[in-house]
Each structure stands twice: as structure tokens, then as C-alpha cells.
Amino acid sequence: MPWCEGCQKFYSPNTLRPDGTCPENHPVEEPEASPAKKKAPWHFWLLLAVLAVYLGWRLVQLIGWLIG
Secondary structure: OOEEOOOOEEOOHHHOOOOOEOOOOOEEEOOOOOOOOOOOOHHHHHHHHHHHHHHHHHHHHHHHHHHO
8 A cells, every 4th residue: 555654644546646646745655566475484384383283282182082
């Protein structure tokens, strides 16, 4: 979304003037043409791995409980 530095807020593209300025006539930064895909941080993947190990262990405990 376009950001107006003078107004300190985001505008939707249809609220901008044809020349690309905000309603108060401040210049607006253009959004990136194609937003770069952001990778998930490493600690997110660590959390998923720990969760998978935990749920796997709980499944083993459940099976042991059902058998015993």
C-alpha cells in the first residue's frame, strides 16, 4: 500500500490523485512492483520441529496407553 510520509498513513491506490499524490498534495512512495517473498525466520522452523517431535512423542504415549 502506498505510504504518505507527510500524513504518516497508508492510502489505498484508488484514493490517490492521478498524479500520485495524497489528498493533501504530499508525495507518496510507490509500492514495490513485485513484493519479495519473505522467508520465515529460523526460530519459526525450530518451533515447528520441536512441535512435531512433541506431538510424535504424545502419539507414542497414546498408543502405549491404548495397548496397555
